[in-house]
Amino acid sequence: MANAATLPAPAPGRASFARRLLANRSFTIGAALVGLVVVLALLASVIAPFDPLKGNFRARMLAPSWQHWMGTDHFGRDILSRVLHGARISLQIGLMVSLITAAAGVVIGATAGYFRRSDGPIMRLMDAFMAFPSIILAIAISSVLGASVLNVIIALSIAAIPHTARIVRASVMVVREMEYVEAARALGAGHARILLRHILANAMAPLVVRMTYVFAVAILNEAVLSFIGVGPPPPAPTFGAIIANGRDFIVAAPWITLAPGFAILVSVLGLNLLGDGLRDVLDPRMAVNTR
Amino acid sequence: MTTTRPESPLLQVQQLSTALGSRGPDILSDIELSLGHGEVLGVVGESGSGKSVLALSIMGLLPSPIRVRQGAITLQGKDLLNLPATELRALRGRDMAMIFQEPMTSLNPVMRVGQQIGEVLRWHRALQGAAAREESIALLRRVEMPDPQRQIDAYPHELSGGMRQRVMIAIALAGKPQLLIADEPTTALDVTIQAQILGLMRKIQRDDKMSVLLITHDLGVIAEMCDRVAVMYAGRVVEQGAVLDIFDRPAHPYTRGLLASRPRIAAGAQWLSTIEGTVPGIGQTGAGCSFAPRCGLAGPACHQRPPLREVGPAHLAACVSPFAPSPDAAVPTAWVPSSP
Numbered sequence: 001m002a003n004a005a006t007l008p009a010p011a012p013g014r015a016s017f018a019r020r021l022l023a024n025r026s027f028t029i030g031a032a033l034v035g036l037v038v039v040l041a042l043l044a045s046v047i048a049p050f051d052p053l054k055g056n057f058r059a060r061m062l063a064p065s066w067q068h069w070m071g072t073d074h075f076g077r078d079i080l081s082r083v084l085h086g087a088r089i090s091l092q093i094g095l096m097v098s099l100i101t102a103a104a105g106v107v108i109g110a111t112a113g114y115f116r117r118s119d120g121p122i123m124r125l126m127d128a129f130m131a132f133p134s135i136i137l138a139i140a141i142s143s144v145l146g147a148s149v150l151n152v153i154i155a156l157s158i159a160a161i162p163h164t165a166r167i168v169r170a171s172v173m174v175v176r177e178m179e180y181v182e183a184a185r186a187l188g189a190g191h192a193r194i195l196l197r198h199i200l201a202n203a204m205a206p207l208v209v210r211m212t213y214v215f216a217v218a219i220l221n222e223a224v225l226s227f228i229g230v231g232p233p234p235p236a237p238t239f240g241a242i243i244a245n246g247r248d249f250i251v252a253a254p255w256i257t258l259a260p261g262f263a264i265l266v267s268v269l270g271l272n273l274l275g276d277g278l279r280d281v282l283d284p285r286m287a288v289n290t291r
Numbered sequence: 292m293t294t295t296r297p298e299s300p301l302l303q304v305q306q307l308s309t310a311l312g313s314r315g316p317d318i319l320s321d322i323e324l325s326l327g328h329g330e331v332l333g334v335v336g337e338s339g340s341g342k343s344v345l346a347l348s349i350m351g352l353l354p355s356p357i358r359v360r361q362g363a364i365t366l367q368g369k370d371l372l373n374l375p376a377t378e379l380r381a382l383r384g385r386d387m388a389m390i391f392q393e394p395m396t397s398l399n400p401v402m403r404v405g406q407q408i409g410e411v412l413r414w415h416r417a418l419q420g421a422a423a424r425e426e427s428i429a430l431l432r433r434v435e436m437p438d439p440q441r442q443i444d445a446y447p448h449e450l451s452g453g454m455r456q457r458v459m460i461a462i463a464l465a466g467k468p469q470l471l472i473a474d475e476p477t478t479a480l481d482v483t484i485q486a487q488i489l490g491l492m493r494k495i496q497r498d499d500k501m502s503v504l505l506i507t508h509d510l511g512v513i514a515e516m517c518d519r520v521a522v523m524y525a526g527r528v529v530e531q532g533a534v535l536d537i538f539d540r541p542a543h544p545y546t547r548g549l550l551a552s553r554p555r556i557a558a559g560a561q562w563l564s565t566i567e568g569t570v571p572g573i574g575q576t577g578a579g580c581s582f583a584p585r586c587g588l589a590g591p592a593c594h595q596r597p598p599l600r601e602v603g604p605a606h607l608a609a610c611v612s613p614f615a616p617s618p619d620a621a622v623p624t625a626w627v628p629s630s631p
Contacts, residue, residue: 116355178396179393180396180398180399180400182391183398183462184399185352186389187389187410187411187463187466188385188411188414188415188466189384190380193410197399197410201399201401202400
């Protein structure tokens with residue numbers, strides 16, 4: 001072994017973190033799947049062979065072929081094009097929901113976890129929200145607000161916030177008791193500084209993992225809302241809307257349902273693997289041996 | 292009421308009592324301390340004697356169920372206990388700073404060393420950017436950090452325990468405090484590093500004429516570092532005086548017991564003398580002298596609490612019979628094998 005004094009300084013934190021992420025198989029597979037879906041969604045208007053909204057009455061309910069890779073629906077719309085454009089809306093909803101949920105979860109959870117007095121009232125309110133199954137809450141909110149992409153985002157966010165707030169709160173409560181937080185206080189740091197720089201910066205790991213899960217669940221739940229008719233209004237192609245359309249023809253033309261179903265599978269599986277990998281790397285104690 | 296001093300002390304703690312909750316038992320009772328400019332005061336005592344609570348009371352950082360019941364703490368004439376929160380916060384880090392026991396956990400793991408020093412420079416000395424970086428490097432150099440130019444960008448996990456404690460000291464010095472409170476600063480370090488850190492603290496203290504309140508349970512550290520000592524037992528100061536007086540002429544039986552309980556290599560194989568019994572828990576002290584149940588000299592007079600009184604020049608003890616010849620701590624209970 002080389003003399004320790006002559007070795008180069010260990011690269012500060014980041015590089016080794018990236019290396020550990022790339023060495024995690026679950027993370028790399030998940031990232032590849034999510035990356036694939038994201039790229040296809042971004043390029044939808046370029047690579048989609050047909051207009052996703054325009055029907056063709058001479059090409060109704062066609063089985064998959066070279067011309068229509070995933071077949072057509074009862075209006076003669078190309079399913080592949082609809083799925084590609086649908087991925088856009090679904091990912092958009094998933095991303096917005098996970099960002100909004102994270103922001104609100106941090107504000108609520110950090111307040112409850114840091115200021116002891118506020119903990120009781122805030123968390124009891126969150127408990128009340130959590131008493132409803134989240135999908136029922138989302139259906140209720142969405143049907144009250146009316147069908148639109150924005151309202152679906154709001155409904156799914158509200159449904160996901162309580163649990164996220166609880167995770168952030170738990171994480172903040174652990175870090176709050178760390179000696180470096182007291183040390184910062186002894187040096188004259190104010191509440192805002194302590195909370196942001198010393199507590200939240202060290203309490204982020206569970207939230208990052210939670211965000212991938214919220215993202216995945218939002219995609220699934222959007223499909224549920226669309227399926228039962230309280231999602232984004234037709235003819236907008238979302239995964240759930242395409243499945244709902246295909247429901248009536250599931251025996252005659254199963255490809256209408258299978259194609260978006262497969263797209264959901266790939267997106268959600270990718271996100272979950274990504275989240276698992278992140279969790280293993282961020283918190284080695286939780287690691288399940290998946291290598 | 293105590294000795295008169297030519298100048299007013301930097302820090303004065305008067306009749307300080309802290310309790311668990313508003314009606315709970317006392318953790319500290321009637322603490323009287325003063326710390327002059329450029330003086331090093333050691334606070335020594337067993338675990339649970341209230342040393343750390345004393346430090347946190349001075350910093351105004353008592354954890355929530357513990358509160359100050361009565362007394363006053365003045366730093367440079369300012370009454371710390373009645374200061375508005377914002378003013379107290381401004382004092383922390385600038386007029387008084389604190390070094391904690393555990394260097395492995397007292398640094399924020401996600402911030403670089405330079406950022407953590409820089410925070411204090413920005414808050415208390417309005418230094419930013421290149422100036423702050425330069426000053427941070429200078430501070431690291433002062434605490435004898437090897438290769439400060441590079442280590443300023445290190446994360447705490449890349450540093451050893453001794454280096455982290457150096458960083459802690461640099462952070463504490465960044466605000467140029469008058470008073471440095473060091474709570475067991477070397478307990479978590481191994482012996483050679485301990486000596487280095489103590490030497491460094493002594494040097495900086497002398498150079499800056501800084502006042503240091505050094506909390507420790509290690510009498511060796513006291514002998515090496517301090518000008519004066521306060522011996523604490525069960526939340527009270529039982530003896531206070533100059534280091535030499537305390538070591539040569541300990542007045543309180545507890546102090547004598549402590550001094551006798553040090554293992555000595557020179558003495559070879561012998562029974563290590565100990566103090567029988569354990570420190571009473573919070574709220575378990577009666578009306579009398581709290582050391583009486585463990586004291587070989589206790590008599591009827593000890594059923595009343597002895598006040599801290601002068602037993603020599605600038606030497607105080609809370610005992611009815613100071614300097615009484617000790618029956619030398621009764622039964623020996625621990626065997627120390629001879630060292631080669």
